[in-house]
Amino acid sequence: MTWVTDDNAALLTDLYELTMAASYHAQDMNEPATFDLFVRALPEHRNFLIACGLEGALDYLERFNFDDEAIGYLSSLGPFSDSFLSRLGELTFSGEVRAIAEGEAVFAEEPILSVTAPLIEAQIVESFLLNCITFQTMIASKAARVAISSKGRSFVDFSLRRDHGADAGVKAARAAFVGGAAATSNVLAGAFYGIPVNGTMAHSYVMAHEDEEHAFRTFMKDCPQGTVLIIDTFDVEEGARRAARVAHELAPQGIELRGVRIDSGDLANLTRSVRKILDEADLEQTKIILSGDLDEYQIERLIADEVPVDSFGVGTQLGTSGDQPALGGVYKLVADARGPKMKLSTGKGTLPGRKQVFRVSRNGTLDHDVIGLEDEVADGRPLLDCVMKGGRRTSPP
């Protein structure tokens, strides 16, 4: 399998970054330059974003290098001079990074990350930094919306199967956790990041047994810790009654039915019926977990309708940020050795200079931000911190 790893991540860039770098090399243009990574405007249906992805970006920068295999491939492409290729072979990232902390709210035009480095380095890392930061910021932002709509109920990231590839699987779980998810179903994300992992059972388990009640009994016996039964393989209300019967049968053995999950159908009405069935069976403590292509809008409606749901599994819409599956992050030259820089393309202008974002609160909540120059004095808490100097983190991850 061809996996992106520390050994080849430097090649995960757009060809033009290297072509431009080759020209900078030929021209001996390598003075420090500052690039800001930001979104020009908030996407539709987003009033804020949650910064995420910084740790991965810093890992990448600390380990940035082109190994012999990478140089060999670049050489095979033709246009690069030996002088440039041997320069690349020795290149590491030696610059400075200022960034807004993961988990902070960010808004349009605010640099989530600002890189100051010799021009060649600063240019080549563009594509990776955009890929890393904008994707994770988008997912953390979606998760924060789900958290707000859940009004204190917990939700779990169920998105792995619909995430865009393997790296998205683990990073979406992490970003969802940064944005407010309580746990993830993704085991590797648990192993990588120490996120709580959580799971129930699938329809296939029920179908692999001769009948639903037998499946429930077997699963509760074999997995007695915090068991959640899925009750919509055949008929939800019948499933709830079977789950209740099995729960009573196994209670004397100390096995508790923690919850039931409903994954299809008219969730609002089914949840009400199931709550009634469980309560009438003296299973008031058994939780109801809902899943099935949920998003923040459906969750908000379920809660507004006082549906007696306890928690949510949120998959596709969370892990792909379904209504806004791309965040238009950009990485723009804002200063170089000759001073502040700005671009004037139609609708794509940039604010020049090295910046600071000052966050002003009133009565404990965010009131407004001021985007100023780095050396300005302004009210408010400065959000951009120096997190990397000379290519090394200023504090451990």
Add this chain to the structure above:
Amino acid sequence: MTWVTDDNAALLTDLYELTMAASYHAQDMNEPATFDLFVRALPEHRNFLIACGLEGALDYLERFNFDDEAIGYLSSLGPFSDSFLSRLGELTFSGEVRAIAEGEAVFAEEPILSVTAPLIEAQIVESFLLNCITFQTMIASKAARVAISSKGRSFVDFSLRRDHGADAGVKAARAAFVGGAAATSNVLAGAFYGIPVNGTMAHSYVMAHEDEEHAFRTFMKDCPQGTVLIIDTFDVEEGARRAARVAHELAPQGIELRGVRIDSGDLANLTRSVRKILDEADLEQTKIILSGDLDEYQIERLIADEVPVDSFGVGTQLGTSGDQPALGGVYKLVADARGPKMKLSTGKGTLPGRKQVFRVSRNGTLDHDVIGLEDEVADGRPLLDCVMKGGRRTSPP
């Protein structure tokens, strides 16, 4: 950095797959079972899908294993018995895979992939297979739509910066190529898969020079092979005139201006003006490349309006399948030792049994498909081929 690799990919699964497997282990339930991976219905705005992702899926299955670190992590979670963990430690994938070839059109209910394996193995691989196949199939399908709308003009994958993480970056480039892209800007995808890589220049290059004309001159001299200049950093028409002047100045040195790229503004009218400027400067052979959040609809309109464009760079909308960023693939138990199986959940029923898809053509084009049982005799070309037996590919990748 925490990267998904062959060493840890077995953990890239939902916890419930392992919980169910633990119960199957406890019950000694491990007879062969067949799971079909398919979409229940085509998404809106899709009349067909292009199968993609099989090679990555087979790589994963061939190398499937839980190493000591993985077992150690699973042990730390608590609920798994030592007997189950030592079973996992020895587990490989020993099953059979039948699949539709990458690049084939597929439709609703048709198994893109069908796994027959001992129940425990078949269950644990579900999450990865869905993640791998549905994402890449979605991107290849989007690329095919872009290819159709481009009517013979070429397009290049520019999506890396907006793809969902690093693995999505390389896999989207590959899937776009399967679906009809001519090349990718993604260097690592070129190195991994031998896809042609292609690039132009960025606004930041222009801004790093004292003026646009100087930037153009330097870039053409330093990168004389197939140079494409970006002309919308300041004013597009002025940019085109400057590009033309520099092209004439450098022509005596044998340096040719292959193309200009416009990335913002009113693309239709700007392209017409730029074509006129280039033609009047005797640069009829210089191509115009358009980019800037294009999708198949915009491309179709540009071509219907007879805009004199030569090729396209397509990024965000291609690499995220922007209008349909998730494909509702499912992986369902359809047969086991006791025979065919079906699920009856509301709106989520499944067709039981091991299947074959027969493709019937009329006059050289696809007329219809018949989904039958594997052992049925029917007209048409059978699409599902046995690609893995006993956990090994039936032919090299």
